[in-house]
Amino acid sequence: MELRHIRYFVAVAEEGHITRAAEKLGIQQPPLSQQIRALETELDVQLFRRLPRGVALTDAGRTFLEDAQKILAHVEHARTATQRTARGEQGHIVVGFTSSVPFHPLFPAVFRSFRETTPLVSVRLEESGTGGLVNGLINETIDAAFIRSPVADGNGLAVHPLAEEAMFVALPAEHPLARKDKGAIDLQALAGDSFVLYRRTVGPGLFDAIITACNNAGFTPDIAQEAPRFTSTLNLVAAGLGISIVPESLKRLQVEGIAYRLLETPSELKAPINLACRRIENAAAIRRFIDMTRSVARERADEAAPDSR
Amino acid sequence: MELRHIRYFVAVAEEGHITRAAEKLGIQQPPLSQQIRALETELDVQLFRRLPRGVALTDAGRTFLEDAQKILAHVEHARTATQRTARGEQGHIVVGFTSSVPFHPLFPAVFRSFRETTPLVSVRLEESGTGGLVNGLINETIDAAFIRSPVADGNGLAVHPLAEEAMFVALPAEHPLARKDKGAIDLQALAGDSFVLYRRTVGPGLFDAIITACNNAGFTPDIAQEAPRFTSTLNLVAAGLGISIVPESLKRLQVEGIAYRLLETPSELKAPINLACRRIENAAAIRRFIDMTRSVARERADEAAPDSR
DNA sequence: ATTTTCGATATGTTTTATATATGACCTATG
DNA sequence: CATAGGTCATATATAAAACATATCGAAAAT
Numbered sequence: 251m252e253l254r255h256i257r258y259f260v261a262v263a264e265e266g267h268i269t270r271a272a273e274k275l276g277i278q279q280p281p282l283s284q285q286i287r288a289l290e291t292e293l294d295v296q297l298f299r300r301l302p303r304g305v306a307l308t309d310a311g312r313t314f315l316e317d318a319q320k321i322l323a324h325v326e327h328a329r330t331a332t333q334r335t336a337r338g339e340q341g342h343i344v345v346g347f348t349s350s351v352p353f354h355p356l357f358p359a360v361f362r363s364f365r366e367t368t369p370l371v372s373v374r375l376e377e378s379g380t381g382g383l384v385n386g387l388i389n390e391t392i393d394a395a396f397i398r399s400p401v402a403d404g405n406g407l408a409v410h411p412l413a414e415e416a417m418f419v420a421l422p423a424e425h426p427l428a429r430k431d432k433g434a435i436d437l438q439a440l441a442g443d444s445f446v447l448y449r450r451t452v453g454p455g456l457f458d459a460i461i462t463a464c465n466n467a468g469f470t471p472d473i474a475q476e477a478p479r480f481t482s483t484l485n486l487v488a489a490g491l492g493i494s495i496v497p498e499s500l501k502r503l504q505v506e507g508i509a510y511r512l513l514e515t516p517s518e519l520k521a522p523i524n525l526a527c528r529r530i531e532n533a534a535a536i537r538r539f540i541d542m543t544r545s546v547a548r549e550r551a552d553e554a555a556p557d558s559r
Numbered sequence: 560m561e562l563r564h565i566r567y568f569v570a571v572a573e574e575g576h577i578t579r580a581a582e583k584l585g586i587q588q589p590p591l592s593q594q595i596r597a598l599e600t601e602l603d604v605q606l607f608r609r610l611p612r613g614v615a616l617t618d619a620g621r622t623f624l625e626d627a628q629k630i631l632a633h634v635e636h637a638r639t640a641t642q643r644t645a646r647g648e649q650g651h652i653v654v655g656f657t658s659s660v661p662f663h664p665l666f667p668a669v670f671r672s673f674r675e676t677t678p679l680v681s682v683r684l685e686e687s688g689t690g691g692l693v694n695g696l697i698n699e700t701i702d703a704a705f706i707r708s709p710v711a712d713g714n715g716l717a718v719h720p721l722a723e724e725a726m727f728v729a730l731p732a733e734h735p736l737a738r739k740d741k742g743a744i745d746l747q748a749l750a751g752d753s754f755v756l757y758r759r760t761v762g763p764g765l766f767d768a769i770i771t772a773c774n775n776a777g778f779t780p781d782i783a784q785e786a787p788r789f790t791s792t793l794n795l796v797a798a799g800l801g802i803s804i805v806p807e808s809l810k811r812l813q814v815e816g817i818a819y820r821l822l823e824t825p826s827e828l829k830a831p832i833n834l835a836c837r838r839i840e841n842a843a844a845i846r847r848f849i850d851m852t853r854s855v856a857r858e859r860a861d862e863a864a865p866d867s868r
Numbered sequence: 869a870t871t872t873t874c875g876a877t878a879t880g881t882t883t884t885a886t887a888t889a890t891g892a893c894c895t896a897t898g
Numbered sequence: 899c900a901t902a903g904g905t906c907a908t909a910t911a912t913a914a915a916a917c918a919t920a921t922c923g924a925a926a927a928t
Contacts, residue, residue, distance in 0.1 A: 251634065252561045254916085269874060281917045283875060293638060295645040299841065300875065302925045309842045310645035317637030321630060325560065328626030329602060336604040336619035532608065533618045563885085577906065590886045592906060609906065611894045870928085877922070884915080891908070898901085 253325065255289040256318045258282055259297065263315045267304040338534030340370040345539070346383040346395035347375065348453060350480055354499040354523055356413055356550060357396065360543045367542065371535045379452045387528055393536040394527045394543070398497075399455020401526055408529045410540070412547035415498040415521045417513040420483075422490045428509035436514045437467040444474035444492030448483050456521065460495055463519040484508055497521035523547075562634065564598040565627045567591055568606065572624045576613040647843030649679040654848070655692040655704035656684065657762065659789055663808040663832055665722055665859060666705065669852045676851065680844045688761050696837055702845040703836045703852070707806075708764020710835055717838045719849070721856035724807040724830045726822040729792075731799045737818035745823045746776040753783035753801030757792050765830065769804055772828040793817055806830035832856075 261271040262282070272282040290297050297311035307315060334340035351357050361373065376392060384401055386392030400409050419435050421428040425443075427435055441464075450457040464471040474492040477483040480500060487494050488507040498521075501510045513519075525547075527540050570580040571591065581591040599606050606620035616624060643649035660666050670682065685701060693710055695701030709718050728744050730737040734752075736744055750773075759766040773780040783801040786792040789809060796803050797816035807830075810819045822828075834852050836845070 251638070252563060254561060256634075267874085277916090278918055279875075280877080280919085283877090285916080287876090293641055293645075295641050297641075303874075305875080308645075309650060309844070310641050313644040313649070314637055314641040317633065317640060321633050321637065324626065324630050324633060325565075328623055328630065329560070331626060332602055332604050332606075332619050332623040335622040336602075336617075340622070341618060535618070578904085586885090587887055588906075589888085589908080592908090594885080596907085612905070614906085872927075873925085875922105875924090878920085880917105880919080882915100882917075884913100886914085887910105887912075889908105889910085892906090894903105894905085896901105896903080898899105 251289065251292055253322070255285055255292075256321055258285050259289055260315065260318050260322060262286060262298070262305065263307055263311065263318075266306060334370060336534055338371070338536070338538035339368060341533070341535035342372045342374070343393045343533075343536050343539055344374045344376060344386075344391065346378055346386055346392040348380055348383070348397055349377055350398060350448075350453070350456075350497060350500065351396040351523060353502050354413065354415070354497070356523060356547055359550065360546050363546055364539060364542055368535070368538060371539070373539075380454065383526065387526060390528075393531075393533070394525055394540055397455075397524050397526050398453060398522060400522070400524055406529050407526055410525045410527070410544055411522055412525055412543065413523045413551065415523070416515045417495050417519055417521060418498055418501055418510045419513050420487045420494040420496055420500075421509045421511060422487060422493070423507045423509055424490070425493065425509070427511060434512045434514040437463060437516065437519075438469070440464075440471075440493060441467070441469040443472070445471045446475045446477060446483050446486045446492040446494045447473055448480060448494075449476040449478050452478065456497075459519050459521075463516050466516065466518070481505075495519075560598065560601055562631075564594055564601075565630055567594050568598060569624065569627050569631060571595055571607070571614065572616055572620065572627075575615060643679060645843055647680070647845070647847035648677060650842070650844035651681045651683070652702045652842075652845050652848055653683045653685060653695075653700065655687055655695055655701040655706075657689055657692070657704075657706055658686060659707060659757075659762070659765075659806060659809065660705040660832060662811050663722065663724070663806075665832060665856055668859065669855050672855055673848060673851055677844070677847060680848070682848075689763070692835065696835060699837075702840075702842070703834055703849055706764075706833050706835050707762060707831060709831070709833055715838050716835055719834045719836070719853055720831055721834055721852065722832045722860065724832070725824045726804050726828055726830060727807055727810055727819045728822050729796045729803040729805055729809075730818045730820060731796055731802070732816045732818055733799070734802065734818070736820060743821040743823040746772060746825065746828075747778070749773075749780075749802060750776070750778040752781070754780045755784045755786060755792050755795045755801040755803045756782055757789060757803075758785040758787050761787065765806075768828050768830075772825050775825065775827070790814075804828075 258275065261275050262268055265271040265274065268282055268286070269279045272279040275282065286298065295310045296308055297314055298305040299308055331340060347357070364373065376386070378386065380397050380399055383392060383395035383397055384407065387395060387407055388405060401407055419427070419440065427439065447457055447460065461471065475486055477486055480496065481503060483494050484503055484505045486492070488505050495513060525540060525543050527536070531537055531540070567584065570584050571577055574580040574583065577591055577595070578588045581588040584591065595607065604619045605617055606623055607614040608617055640649060656666070673682065685695070687695065689706050689708055689710070692701060692704035692706055693714070693716065696704060696716055697714060710716055728736070728749065736748065756766055756769065770780065784795055786795055789805065790812060792803050793812055793814045795801070797814050804822060834849060836849050840846055840849070
């Protein structure tokens with residue numbers, strides 16, 4: 251049995267007339283009669299009663315018709331689903347991110363756009379540390395990941411820069427610098443303060459960048475405390491244990507007793523947001539997600555600095 | 560696209576290897592490669608990645624595989640369902656009957672056997688008068704009908720005799736004949752009694768047969784009352800309004816105040832049970848039901864009178 | 869009775885699926 | 899590094915089968 255038999259059968263059943271069905275199918279009547287008969291012979295079942303004025307389905311024919319129509323519909327469904335998957339319009343992707351990324355407006359903007367343009371691709375989000383995300387990309391348990399620190403090359407991964415943020419100083423409300431209203435704080439002004447930092451093992455990029463920047467500014471920071479999450483870092487600052495330096499988007503975390511002040515950010519301390527992915531990616535849905543993310547990021551950058559192009 | 564493409568695709572996908580899949584399919588490797596490529600060209604989608612040691616499904620190929628397997632299963636289902644319908648092992652039939660028939664043990668026996676041997680055919684039962692059943696058979700709203708009276712020929716229907724019952728006299732308990740314990744009552748002994756009969760319009764066969772038999776016995780029965788159902792007939796007898804003559808199986812209706820006595824039944828009064836159906840019937844499930852009903856009836860007749868064959 | 873309609877049959881043609889032979893590419897392995 | 903083995907792709911030939919044209923036969927409508 252071939253789909254041809256099923257298509258021909260359905261046409262004849264719906265027309266009740268072999269000659270007319272043949273016209274509709276764009277073939278001649280004799281081959282259609284032959285194919286119908288071949289189908290009946292293979293099934294060893296009479297599907298039509300030949301009447302003087304056309305043909306009529308038998309009971310068995312009616313049973314076959316029900317399935318036949320569903321089969322043809324199913325084939326069409328398979329075709330479109332496959333083509334959609336190939337075009338990346340359908341499927342499933344897993345996107346990883348580090349804890350600080352969701353505070354940046356780029357993050358929700360990307361998923362909003364993606365859902366709008368590609369509603370048939372379901373997305374699973376997974377928060378993890380940078381190391382875990384890189385492993386996930388290599389093991390193919392994660393398809394793309396928003397990370398802060400750039401990743402070493404040569405492991406088959408690619409990293410696309412998406413955005414860069416200025417840094418802000420998080421100060422206890424009673425800190426002398428908290429009152430100063432305008433102008434950026436220079437890094438050297440913090441030489442005498444204790445630092446509360448996000449733990450290095452979880453986010454090595456930011457940690458090292460801060461140390462390096464301080465060194466370049468001529469002092470070694472006094473690290474009073476490391477905290478496991480950004481929120482706990484800020485709580486420790488609020489408690490007066492020290493100051494901290496965080497990416498701009500973290501300002502959204504408004505904690506009682508904390509003041510944020512713009513830092514005169516040296517370029518090596520600018521906090522980047524990158525998208526990491528496999529260098530060769532053959533799943534179209536993932537490629538689509540990556541392309542869209544980069545283009546959303548580019549649009550946002552252009553909006554922020556339209557003169558820089 | 561043809562089923563061949565789908566069958567070949569599934570084989571290759573499951574083997575992950577074109578050459579091995581070709582062996583399994585009983586064809587050579589080059590045509591299989593060609594057919595797979597033809598499928599990919601038609602869909603305009605790459606289904607496999609060609610690796611040095613076999614082939615691997617792409618994302619789109621995985622999507623197609625899911626549907627492909629279901630389609631093949633669906634085709635097999637269609638084949639078996641159609642063949643079952645053709646053999647009468649599957650489907651639906653509507654069986655009519657007149658109100659007095661279900662009391663006869665043949666009736667439940669038939670449906671019990673039919674359910675056992677043909678569980679995939681669902682049966683709908685419909686009670687109606689003889690006229691309604693005949694119309695139903697002609698309009699094809701009913702497929703077979705258990706009736707008492709034989710139906711006039713020439714309307715495309717056939718009537719198969721299934722069984723014949725002796726008649727019993729239903730007497731009020733205080734009736735003189737009710738006390739007589741053994742021996743059959745002769746019809747003439749009822750010449751002086753009032754008769755309560757099942758209404759003619761509902762069951763003309765039985766009504767006429769009784770009148771005729773009485774006439775042949777030399778008297779015209781005094782019909783005191785007609786009742787719409789057998790139960791009401793018997794209630795009227797119990798109330799002392801007269802006597803009645805009912806088929807043996809009706810004895811199951813044990814009504815307070817009624818005695819049943821065997822009637823010396825003349826042959827023209829024997830109560831038949833017949834199966835009416837269309838003379839030409841092309842639905843196999845119905846033919847099957849008719850055949851089974853007749854054979855069950857024959858078995859029961861042989862059991863009752865094993866010497867008569 | 870004649871014509872029309874419609875499916876079946878007969879025969880030739882074209883398409884197409886398959887087989888055989890061979891080539892190209894990658895991977896082990898000595 | 900070269901060779902052998904394995905795998906898929908390509909080229910050509912062959913066989914099968916789907917299709918077209920022409921015709922027949924039965925039933926129905928005029």
